[in-house]
Amino acid sequence: xxxxxxxxxxxxxxxxxxxxxxxxxxxxxxxxxxxxxxxxxxxxxxxxxxxxxxxxxxxxxxxxxxxxxxxxxxxxxxxxxxxxxxxxxxxxxxxxxxxxxxxxxxxxxxxxxxxxxxxxxxxxxxxxxxxxxxxxxxxxxxxxxxxxxxxxx
Numbered sequence: 001x002x003x004x005x006x007x008x009x010x011x012x013x014x015x016x017x018x019x020x021x022x023x024x025x026x027x028x029x030x031x032x033x034x035x036x037x038x039x040x041x042x043x044x045x046x047x048x049x050x051x052x053x054x055x056x057x058x059x060x061x062x063x064x065x066x067x068x069x070x071x072x073x074x075x076x077x078x079x080x081x082x083x084x085x086x087x088x089x090x091x092x093x094x095x096x097x098x099x100x101x102x103x104x105x106x107x108x109x110x111x112x113x114x115x116x117x118x119x120x121x122x123x124x125x126x127x128x129x130x131x132x133x134x135x136x137x138x139x140x141x142x143x144x145x146x147x148x149x150x151x152x153x
Contacts (some may be wrong), residue, residue: 008074008153010113011132012120016054024096024097024100025096026092026095026096026099029064029065030065030067030068030069031068031069031070032068032069032114032115033070034068034117035104037060037068037114038116040060040114041056041057041058041114041115041116042056042069042116043058044058045058045114045116046058047068047135047142047146048137048140048141049055049120050136050140051120051121051133052117052119052120052121052125052130052133053091053106053117053120053130053133053137054115054116054117054118054120055116055117055118055120055137055141056115056117056118057113057114057115057141058113058114058117059111059112059113060112060113060114061105061112066103066107066111066112066113066150067099067102067103067106067111067112067113067114067115068113068115069093069095069099069115069116069117070086070115070116071088071091071095071117071118071119072114072116072117073087073088073091073118074118074119074120075122076079077120077121077122083124085142086124087119087124087125090125090127090130091117091119091134092116093127094127094130094131094133094134095117095134097131097136098131098134098138099137099141101142102141102142104139105142105145105146106145109145111145113145115135115141117134124143
């Protein structure tokens with residue numbers, strides 16, 4: 001019985017490694033960690049809002065990745081670090097699974113972007129609704145960037 005379980009787990013692990021593409025990763029190179037870039041996003045960045053998410057973004061030329069992203073939650077709305085950390089985990093997971101259209105758009109238009117996602121609601125989110133809102137805000141960002149391209153052309 002244990003052998004069958006171990007074999008099943010090994011088989012599942014191998015399938016996950018083979019079938020899941022690397023595009024769904026959210027590794028260190030994609031994270032917005034530079035103090036200079038963070039300051040630039042908050043000072044000169046533009047914003048897109050779909051409640052309960054606010055996305056701050058700035059076009060960037062000096063980064064090694066197409067998109068650098070960060071997440072944050074206000075300690076004014078959530079006093080306990082446990083709650084803030086949970087929301088940030090949910091936001092990172094929703095971004096990780098919904099980022100593909102943004103990466104494809106930016107790769108095709110040869111742009112680089114630094115984004116920061118803020119959770120602005122005062123209640124704990126459900127993952128399903130957060131994932132839907134993440135998809136919507138990414139689509140809205142793509143639309144705004146596309147409009148900027150059309151105006152600049």
